[in-house]
Amino acid sequence: MVGRSLARLLESRADDLYIGYGLKPRIVAASDNGGMACDTTGLDCARLIRAKEHKGTVAAYSDGHGGGGSNGRGGRAPDSSPTAAEMAEAVSGADVLVEATPSNYKDAEPGMSNITDAMKRRMHVVSVNKGPLALAFPSLNELAAYNRVMFRFSGTVGGGTPILDYAKNSLSGERITSFSGILNGTTNYILSAMADGMSPKAALQDARSKGYVEADESLDLDGLDAAAKLVILANWVMGMKVTMPDVNCAGIRGVTSADIKRAAKKSRVVKMTAACGNDALTVAPVAIPRDDPLCVNGTLNAISFTSEHSGTQTIIGRGAGGTETASAILRDLLYIRQGITSGAYG
């Protein structure tokens, strides 16, 4: 979905990106679990989207009659996913890999191999896949530095809301001492529904019916998604070298309607916060004051940074979503383009 949104964004804003930012990216390859399309002279975004929407895979791009194992240029048999190596081979001249396979927190594959292979081939990397970052942020950063490539991942935290960039750049010169955020929209939706009187079961069912819950429900309900974002923030913003096992992680499965009511009596609301302070990383349901700016409803994300001299600052915005994540990728591509033209990178 993210890939399609990105293709749409690049297509619809082609003129303005070229005129305003000098950005005119050539997409030399696209891959999904149905196969791969590639063309070193550049793939057409509209045609890629059509192939995906009508045939279910980009592999049908150069194949006039369906997604089957034809021999159209760039088309591949849908029953054999291309490996990262094959893909990298096909596009060895590319400048940037955009990695958008699903996050997994067991071994982070196939994203991990895609990213490390690309870096070793001196490609800059944009990842919206949280898995590799959650499990190996410090070493991926080192690998990027060693190979002198840029590594960006704006879309991993906050979707379209540039939380990482804000903390790193807008607060430059400041010392952030702690932060706390509501980084998982699904659990926030469920807890908001419970605060409105729904039972935990009904709230979960409601979230499922709206398509908010990940296929692997544990990612949301046990706090893994929030923990991954917390790890990325702690590394990027606080300079900590941590990975998922460093997080004390408790999800929302244990939260009862009685907990919610008890909090309400004290003008508080139960929220699953991801917090970093005093070198400790915690994801857990916490009762926070109702008038705390962090207290957002529904699927919104929010994060409060406390800095030494500027007090506490909160950013609120939509979390993940195809268009939002695509716009985060675009920000990263603009950053990389600037880095390349500045001459600091090959």
Next chain:
Amino acid sequence: MVGRSLARLLESRADDLYIGYGLKPRIVAASDNGGMACDTTGLDCARLIRAKEHKGTVAAYSDGHGGGGSNGRGGRAPDSSPTAAEMAEAVSGADVLVEATPSNYKDAEPGMSNITDAMKRRMHVVSVNKGPLALAFPSLNELAAYNRVMFRFSGTVGGGTPILDYAKNSLSGERITSFSGILNGTTNYILSAMADGMSPKAALQDARSKGYVEADESLDLDGLDAAAKLVILANWVMGMKVTMPDVNCAGIRGVTSADIKRAAKKSRVVKMTAACGNDALTVAPVAIPRDDPLCVNGTLNAISFTSEHSGTQTIIGRGAGGTETASAILRDLLYIRQGITSGAYG
């Protein structure tokens, strides 16, 4: 107060600013309405603060026995304020002017002359004075470009909350289509108190007693302060070329307890918002939904940017304050230092 906070910040963070950012600023002159101190080899921050706190003016810096019209090096008679020209003369070798005289929206003096004189002498300028920007943003920007100097003003909007930087940089690649903010903490404090049941008179008295209201009450109550910030945002973020007379400005003097109650019945809260959309600039009391993230209490500031692809994003933080504004100046100094060392500026 801002100058003192800045001196304190530079003093207390000297090591970390030098080690972390290579910033070791030399303050060659400081001026207040009691006079001026200057020393091309650098003034000592701690001593500047002592002079200000014990004698009431930095003019007492090099004067062992009080702030009177002695002949100590750099000391001046307190009854004759130095003109911008005199000051610029004394420090003609300086790289940067930090302009922090009070904002006025009639002729913006003395800030306007201080800034234009400095730019003509090829000095970079950091302004926390909103007056010159509110009345002449487009031409000041042109003057800066013509003289190839950097002009920064992070502290004019949002105090320590980097609103301008966020909108310009963190959202780069995005098209902001509209924004709406609560940019004046004083009126927000008064309206919050009224929402809690105070009469307009009592709320104003309460705000006065806490020192929240400017000496010229019209700046807060008639919305001039918010309008000035709106003009700065519209120029900087939206690329509009506008000044104060372009704002439809209504303050909070007409808001009654009945208005507040009527809004409350609809789960709304009356807030003085500064809004930009459809090429119109408006400052006015508006009833907004209670669960809108913009709905902050007390003296907090908040602003929501709506962009084409990332939805609506809200930033909340403390507004003005000595330390906060000083940290904004520091951010601008770091930016200018980077610009100078990059070689893009003389």
